[in-house]
Amino acid sequence: MKTQDIRLSINQIVENTKDENVLETYYEILKNLMKMQKNQIVGYDLDGVMITRAALENEVQQASEAVKNGKSISHNDLMKDSDNW
Numbered sequence: 001m002k003t004q005d006i007r008l009s010i011n012q013i014v015e016n017t018k019d020e021n022v023l024e025t026y027y028e029i030l031k032n033l034m035k036m037q038k039n040q041i042v043g044y045d046l047d048g049v050m051i052t053r054a055a056l057e058n059e060v061q062q063a064s065e066a067v068k069n070g071k072s073i074s075h076n077d078l079m080k081d082s083d084n085w
Contacts, residue, residue: 001009017023038054045051066072073081 040053043051
C-alpha cells in the first residue's frame with residue numbers, strides 16, 4: 001500500500017468513526033508514535049552521546065539559520081585557513 005493510499009484509508013476511517021472515545025484513542029496513539037519518532041536515536045556524537053532525530057533536526061535548523069544570516073565560511077576560505085593550522 002502506498003503512502004497516499006494509507007493516508008486516504010486513515011482519513012476514511014476517522015471520518016466514518018462516530019465514537020468520540022475511539023477518536024481520542026486514535027489521536028493519542030498517533031501523538032505518541034510521533035513523539036517516539038522524534039526521540040528515535042539516529043546517531044552518536046564523538047563522545048558517544050546519543051543523537052535523537054529531534055536534536056538533529058534542531059541542529060540542522062540552527063545551521064540553516066546561521067548560513068542565512070551570513071555566519072558561515074566558504075569551502076575555499078576554510079581550506080586556506082586550514083593551511084595555517
